[in-house]
Amino acid sequence: MKQQQAVVLTCIDGSRYSSAVCDYAAWVAKRISAPLKLLHNIERTAIPAVADLSGSIGLGSQEELLKELTNLEQQRGRLLLEQGTLMLNAAHQRATQNGVEHVVACQRHDSLNESLIELEDHIRVLIIGIRGEQHGASDQGLGAQLENVVRALHKPILVVNREFHEPRRIMLAFDGSEAARKALQMVASSPLFKNMPCHLIYVGDPSAAADLLAEGAATLQKAGLVVTPNHLQGNTVDALTAYQTEHAIDLTIMGAFSHNRLRDLLLGSVTAKMLLNTMQPLLLLR
DSSP states (O other), X not given: OOOOOOEEEEEOOSSXXXXXXXXXXXXXXXXXXXXXXXXXXXXXXXXXXXXXXXXXXXXXXXXXXXXXXXXXXXXXXXXXXHHHHHHHHHHHHHHHHTTOSOEEEEEEESOHHHHHHHHGGGEEEEXXXXXXXXXXXXXXXXXXXXXXXXXXXXXXXXXXXXXXXOOOSEEEEOOSSHHHHHHHHHHHHOGGGTTOOEEEEEESOHHHHHHHXXXXXXXXXXXXXXXXXEEEOSOHHHHHHHHHHHTTOSEEEEEOOOSOHHHHHHHOOHHHHHHHHOSSOEEEEO
């Protein structure tokens, strides 16, 4: 049986980032010659209980109320399905106009996390907005499900936080960790970054900087990339975001979260702080 080709999967909803998410997904799909799959997820909601609405209504009244609530939920489900279909059709058309040849769309009724975990084996790259439609026009905070998605999947995740701008210059944050080495190998081997200048950045202990940067630069140069290695000091997030702005970096690649969830909760993860502070899309690997 022919093995299914891994896809660029993008999450489509009614958020302000949907168009940009679609455009970045189209760019990735074309660069790596992969099919593009558009996913609209409809979260399941429970029908409200009626037993505690009023102690004075009778059983028959409760049954009538439950029937009305059930009908309303069914109508809501149909409307969400129709709304999702319209969004998927618009995204499909946009991706096709952007030059993607193989585009498929699907809708699922499940939590986003569960849908993505079930689809994970067929995902090559996931593209998702930094905030979903629940955040409206807000420019603050992270999407309610974003951290859970990043922690749950072991696939590259491109988090979109701005209108589409074709990446021409990338930055790889490299600290020698397992996730950072995985990111290094991906940058070296992926057609996504072919012919792009790469800034290889280490923030931290000066005694380790030379060896780590030499190791990383050698891997990237062997793959044909033009590399600019730099050692920065100070707060990791401040140093990376300042460098990103100063050198007009279009896309940053880094490992995502540590394995120590408690440490992240107590100190705040570099990943979450980068997501909150960067002005450019962030490609995360675990």
